[in-house]
Amino acid sequence: MVVFSIVVGTFIGVFSTAILRWYLKRNVHFDSFGGKEVIKIILSTLVASAIFGLLNVLFGYIYVEFGPELTESEIHMFEGYDKVMVQVLNSLFLVGAWTITYLVIKLLLKVNQNRIERLELNTTLKQAQLNTLKGQINPHFMFNSLNNIRGLMLEDVEKSREMLTKLSEIIRYSLTKNNVNDIPVHEELEVVDNYIDLSKIQFEDRLEYVKQIEEDTFDLRIPPMVIQLLIENAVKHGISNLKNGGRVLLSIYKKDGDLFIIVRNTGKLNFSKGSTKLGLKNIEQRLKLLYADKASFKLEEISDEVVAEIKIPLA
Numbered sequence: 001m002v003v004f005s006i007v008v009g010t011f012i013g014v015f016s017t018a019i020l021r022w023y024l025k026r027n028v029h030f031d032s033f034g035g036k037e038v039i040k041i042i043l044s045t046l047v048a049s050a051i052f053g054l055l056n057v058l059f060g061y062i063y064v065e066f067g068p069e070l071t072e073s074e075i076h077m078f079e080g081y082d083k084v085m086v087q088v089l090n091s092l093f094l095v096g097a098w099t100i101t102y103l104v105i106k107l108l109l110k111v112n113q114n115r116i117e118r119l120e121l122n123t124t125l126k127q128a129q130l131n132t133l134k135g136q137i138n139p140h141f142m143f144n145s146l147n148n149i150r151g152l153m154l155e156d157v158e159k160s161r162e163m164l165t166k167l168s169e170i171i172r173y174s175l176t177k178n179n180v181n182d183i184p185v186h187e188e189l190e191v192v193d194n195y196i197d198l199s200k201i202q203f204e205d206r207l208e209y210v211k212q213i214e215e216d217t218f219d220l221r222i223p224p225m226v227i228q229l230l231i232e233n234a235v236k237h238g239i240s241n242l243k244n245g246g247r248v249l250l251s252i253y254k255k256d257g258d259l260f261i262i263v264r265n266t267g268k269l270n271f272s273k274g275s276t277k278l279g280l281k282n283i284e285q286r287l288k289l290l291y292a293d294k295a296s297f298k299l300e301e302i303s304d305e306v307v308a309e310i311k312i313p314l315a
Contacts, residue, residue, distance in 0.1 A: 016055070016091075017098050020048035024102070045092075045099045052091035141232070142167070148201040163201060166194035174225070181290060182221035185252060189213070191228050192250070199235050206245025207235065213252040220259055222312060223286050227252075227261060230308045233280060234265035238306055242267055254314065261310040269301035283310070 023044050028037050145167050153160040173191045177183060189211075196209045227250070234248045246266025253260055280299065287295040287310070294313040299306070 016048045016052035017095065019051065020044055020095065020099065021102065041099065041103070045095055049092035049095040052095055053089075141236075142171075144202060145198045148198070152201055163198055166197055170194050170198075177224040180224055183224045184219050185213075185222055185227075186218040188222060188224065188227050189218075191225075192231050195228060195231060196248075203235075203239060203245055206242070207239055208245070208247040210247060210249045212249065214254065217252045217254060217259060220254075220314065222259070222261070223283075223290060226283050226286070226310060227263070229280070229283055230261070230263040230310070233308070234263050234306065237270070238265035238267035241270075257314055259312045259314055261312070263308045264305050266304060267306055268304075269299070269306045287312070 024041065027044075028040050145163070149160050149163045149167070152163065170191055196207070200207055200209075231248060231250065239246050239248065247264075248266075249262075249264040251260070251262040251264075280297075284297050287297055291313055296309075296311045298309045301307070
């Protein structure tokens with residue numbers, strides 16, 4: 001019967017800690033561990049200890065009062081079974097030790113998981129940077145710009161030199177900012193202005209570019225090339241397909257703790273045959289890597305306009 005008592009006592013312990021483990025998994029958030037989580041752990045440990053102790057008291061009472069005659073070893077084992085506080089305190093020691101062991105294991109698993117995630121993130125980030133570089137250096141745009149500048153040389157040499165400088169600035173920016181996670185908005189806008197000036201050599205009056213930018217957003221930091229890629233997408237897939245051209249509107253503003261970057265262009269939401277949409281994929285990938293689910297990117301057609309919207313958390 002001693003073996004039976006040990007088995008029942010073990011079952012009571014497993015049952016109590018199983019309830020505690022179930023509660024901890026569902027209610028304690030180890031990713032955002034703080035004071036509330038500590039309180040939850042302490043209270044749940046006390047409750048589990050109380051359950052453990054009271055079940056031991058109940059089992060002891062039933063076994064002593066209604067079970068077979070106790071042997072000498074059983075008398076020693078059940079000595080003090082009716083002292084509730086003693087049983088609860090003993091249970092608190094056992095359950096407390098179990099809780100500490102459980103938390104240490106969870107911590108070690110979390111550290112290992114974070115290490116694996118960092119390795120995966122670094123690998124993905126390197127691939128994203130490579131894809132971004134591919135998306136930024138657009139051979140078609142460079143070829144057209146050089147051809148347009150060559151034609152412009154016959155009309156205005158000084159302006160041709162200025163356009164060559166702008167083109168070189170775009171290439172330099174694409175190469176030097178590839179490994180940077182964020183830059184000020186005003187720095188990105190300089191590249192966008194250079195891109196628009198080069199595009200206007202080809203489109204002339206067919207391309208209208210309008211900016212609506214709140215002054216308090218100029219120094220906020222954003223991933224490099226996201227605005228430029230949106231503008232390039234609007235010109236390449238929107239304005240270039242319209243005989244009479246159209247308008248590209250860039251809006252940047254803050255709202256409810258987020259930064260909004262919106263590019264609207266005249267046209268329909270369609271892509272040329274064979275388009276890889278690499279620039280747009282780069283934007284989505286970098287936003288996810290840098291901000292997880294806190295940032296978002298949408299591209300939709302509203303009336304006769306294509307609207308691209310990026311939302312970036314400011315905190």
